[in-house]
Amino acid sequence: MNFFEHQAAARRNASWLVLLFALAVAGIVIAVDLAVWLVFASADPVPGETGAMLVFTSLLTLGVIGLGSLYRIATLRGGGESVALQMGGVAVPEHSSDFHLRRLRNVVEEIAIASGVPMPKLYVLEHEAAINAFAAGYAPSDAVVAVTRGALERLNRDELQGVIAHEFSHVLNGDMRLNIRLMGVLFGILMLAIIGRKVLELGRGRDKNAGAILIAALIAMIVGYIGLFFGRLIKAGVSRSRERLADASAVQFTRQTTGLAGALKKIGGIDEGSKLSHRGDAEEISHMLFGDGVGLRSWFATHPPLLERIRVLEPGFTSDQLARLRLQWHALPPNGLDEDVQMGFAGARTMPSLPPSATEQTVTPAGVVAQVAQPGADDYRAADVIAAHLPEELRALAAQRDRVVPLLLALLLDTQPVVADKQGDEIAARMGKTAAVEARTLQQDAVGSLHPVLRLPLASLAFPVLRRRPRPELDVFLDTVNAMVYADGNVSLFEYCLARLLTVHVRESLDPSRYARFGRRKLSGVHREVTTLLTVVAQCGNTDAETARQAFLAGMLRVLPDQPLSYVPRTDGVLALDDVWVPLDALEPLAKEALVEGITATISHDRRINVAEAELLRTICSVLHCPLPPLLGQQ
Structure with a gap:
């Protein structure tokens, strides 16, 4: 599954989430109505009074759930940073004498460069000794990556790289957006349980005449736990398959299984594991975490079993081997920095030179599409x-x-x-x-x-x-x-697109929830915008009018093959692009795939692309939220 298919699947998951939420709400409303009916039926009410009361309680229940979700969504408008701060995260400074933090920043910088996305903000959960991490945000421009202090101290560089690559796959594939929306939505269906529990806590030892209120609160709490049941079920259903995909993406990225497998083994082998000490907050973000942060099992598990995840990476690994590692690390807990020294990471490394600016590569539109948000080992080395x-x-x-x-x-x-x-x-x-x-x-x-x-x-x-x-x-x-x-x-065109890219990233970071949308537009509805973009790209890359026309036609055949293919040069140059970005960015994922193919075909209509052209292509793709690795043609 490539980036565009991941995005399409994430959009379908968002629709599926709405349906599951509606079913959960319906179950809670029915349970509340049933409790009210039993109370009123036994009281022999006036005819018609029970029906009116059921309508009132249904509307009240829906109001409580809706307001709860809206409130939680509003508190998450700040994006990934609000989640990190809720979990007690401490921002990682740009300059630090702590070698663990410098190593973390270096790893994240390299992966950000390799994947073509903005560098996320970094946080550390200083009081968590377990090995865990999460990525949160609405879009890459407001993304936050947080790791526990235990992960920094216990993991070596390869293992830390595997964990961060796993989290970056969530950034790239649209999982973060779904995760943060899931937090807001599920809070609403837990509202009755929260209200009931709070009323019971406040009512203990109070006036005995408040018995009716306490009974109502008890009923609300019991019924509210129906919401907890559905909430955990929804999170588990949404999360497990995406965690498997994230593991696979991390392996594809780093091209080695030992790092990710080693991190998972240490989770299973050290006493702290991956369970966070702040269980209440961990419950809410459990579907975001690298490892199981709560300890739920069976239907409610947000992650595949640990041994299963390790065996996918190392098929011959057994539970006996994990038990031996547990005994070894119980006596002498692992130290990531010491392991780095043993593996040779602490010394200086000789770096190859950058390719000359005039270097050209052979690329194909399909090959570039395959690289979008799918960095591999060569991209990591290039980064x-x-x-x-x-x-x-x-x-x-x-x-x-x-x-x-x-x-x-x-x-x-x-x-x-x-x-x-x-x-x-x-x-x-x-x-x-x-x-x-x-x-x-x-x-x-x-x-x-x-x-x-x-x-x-x-x-x-x-x-x-x-x-x-x-x-x-x-x-x-x-x-x-x-x-x-x-x-x-x-x-x-490069300067113009870089300016546009900065504008997009800053605007999204200032108001992340406003821009958190999956595109739904079809190519047939943006014919004018596609024509304008490919015309300008063809003009800027070719001084000869006939060559520019051929480049334009090569791109249009990829995007809109059934439309009239007329090339009309733009006299306003790159400024003609001002009106195309918003409609094109609103395309559905698979339509963007065709558009990226068309842009690539136009820029490289001779099947070759130099460094400057590659950077132009990367910039345009970034504006359209289709990040490209730093070097093309590597996969």
């Missing part, structure tokens, strides 16, 4: 090389709150001095002359000579720091970015 070649000076700037904005503006400055001067005037008018001078200096001294393959990764690493800026400053930043695009008609 390792990219991370090693990013200048330390620029990486340091990307981690500084007061320098990250000028750095990103420098990435957008045109190489032509006349255009850059006009863009500098736009920066000065909105952010002050100092910011304009700093951005221009960075562009001339370091950013302008940056290898093309390093520009998007640098922006990705800077993004978590950027989104911590106050909202008014981010609004000014976005206004400045767009003004730079319109400063002159001579704007390259």
Whole structure:
């Protein structure tokens, strides 16, 4: 199953979740009505009074459930960060003397670069000795990855990489969006149990005349546990199959099973396992966790059995072997950093050079589609090389709150001095002359000579720091970015798309729940937008009109083969794309698959693609939420 099929499955799961939620609500309403009917039937009420009371209690029950869900969804509007903070997470600083945290950041940075998504914010559950982790958020732009202190201390680098790759598969495949919505929805069907329990706690030892209220509270709590039953059943049904897929994706990513298998063995072998100490909160996010954080079994288990997960990775592994490891680690608990030293990770490694800017690769549209959000071992190695070649000076700037904005503006400055001067005037008018001078200096001294393959990764690493800026400053930043695009008609397609990508990521991080939607539009409804995008891409990549027309036709045949294929060059260039992004991003997943094929066919109509063209393709795909690994043609 590729990325687009995963997205389509996630959308179907969302619809299935609505149906299961409706059935759970119906079961709770029926149970409440039955309890009310038994009470009123025994009281010999006035004819018709029981029916009116049943209608009232049904509406009241629906109101309590609905308001509970809406309240919980509202508390989760902040996205992944609100979940991490609820669990007691502590943000990982950009600069830390704690080697465990530096190793975690390095691993996550490499995987973010390899997968083509923005660097997520990192949190550590400092008081959790168990081995566990989760990814939370509505979209990659507001994603948070949290790991327990136990995972940092017990896992070696390979194992930590396997766990993080598992969590990134949830980021890439749309699982996070479903997970966080599941938290909000299920809270509503637990409301009766919560209300009943609270009333009973407050009513103990109070006025004896409150007996009727306490009996009603007891009934509400008992009936509410029907909601708990359905909630656990829904989470288990939604989660188990996706955990198997995430394990498989992590293996595909790292191209080795020992890391992920080793992490699972340590969960089974150490005393703390994967169960979190804050069980109440762990229950709510159990479907998000890497390992079983609560201990539910059978129908209610959110994860496949541990031994089953290990055997998928190592078919010959037995329960006796796990028991021996348990005895070994009980006497001497594992230490991840010591294992790293033994495995040779602590020493310096020789890194190969980056490919020359003029390097060309042979690619096919179907091959690029297969790589979308499906990074492999070659992509991870490429990310390792990219991370090693990013200048330390620029990486340091990307981690500084007061320098990250000028750095990103420098990435957008045109190489032509006349255009850059006009863009500098736009920066000065909105952010002050100092910011304009700093951005221009960075562009001339370091950013302008940056290898093309390093520009998007640098922006990705800077993004978590950027989104911590106050909202008014981010609004000014976005206004400045767009003004730079319109400063002159001579704007390259890459600069335009990078500006658009920054705008998309910042807007989504400011209001993540607003943009958390699965697309539903068909290609037939965006004919004009597809034509415009492929026309502009063909124009920008080909100076000869006939070659551009052929590139355009190659793409259109992939996307809309049954439509009239007329090529009409756009006089407004890249600015013609302003109106296409929102409709195209709203396409259903399988329609996006065809669109990515068409864009690839247009950019590489000669079946070859250079580094600059590859980065353009990656940028366009990122704007459309179809992240590409750093190097094409690797799989």
